Amino acid sequence: MPIGREPTWRRVLPTLATIAGVAVFIAAGNWQRGRMDEKARLRAQLDAATAAAPVPVPTGVSDWAAWRFRPVVATGTFDAARQILIDNKVQAGVVGYAVITPLTLGDGRIVLVDRGFVPGGASRAMLPNVPPADGMVTVRGRLNVPPAGYFEFGRAVPEGPVWQHLDPRRFTEATGVAVLPIVVEATVPTGGDDALVRDRSSPDFGIEKHWIYMLQWYSFAALAIALWLWFWLRPRVFFGKAS
Secondary structure (H helix, E strand, O other), X not given: OOOOOOOHHHHHHHHXXXXXXXXXXXXXXXXXXXXXXXXXXXXXXXXXHHHOOOEEOOOOOOOHHHHOOOEEEEEEEEOHHHOEEEEEEEEOOEEEEEEEEEEEEOOOOEEEEEEXXXXXXXXXXXXXXXXXXXXXXXXXEEEEOOOOOOOOOOOOOOOOOEEOOOOHHHHHHHHOOOOOOOEEEEOOOOOOOOOOEOOOOOOOOOHHHHHHHHHHHHHHHHHHHHHHHHXXXXXXXXXXXXX
């Protein structure tokens, strides 16, 4: 090997490593940008939905996600015997439950209603007593689609009134009562439950977080390219090309 000539691998490997690193950084940045755009569309959907006038729970829907956050009015009777409590909910630093009660609509369909939040008792054995109103009631709230991708140990159908997650499909399995794959989140009292808390503030979609992560990954890609140029061109510009 001529004196002063660096081995080929010392020139090739840094270039290959830079190319691989830049590809990874750009792919990660693109993923964050995609998530940011998705959250921005969801935010726009929320803004448009909340500005719309309330409508009855729609029929013949194939894509309930398109109705997410839409104000709705549901009239029917509550099924107190099949009411459940969703555990580990927090309001203003207080731990408690979300009170979920099936509502039978006038057309025979059944929808789950999130009537609101109730604080937990002095012990886990003391469950809150929050019966729904009797007779015909009108629920005003917003339509939501419970997430299906939750994690829990085991997939057994819950027993008893306390559940860890709200899942309409599993509710049907556990009770034999077919319910719509949605939940109506009450925004005003539904009768007999004025003590329940109904804080339906807009969710934080994390758009700014994805924007920051996107810039971070793209910055890493730019830095990798800049370092490669610096270490590759600097010896040739300032000291002359090795021969």
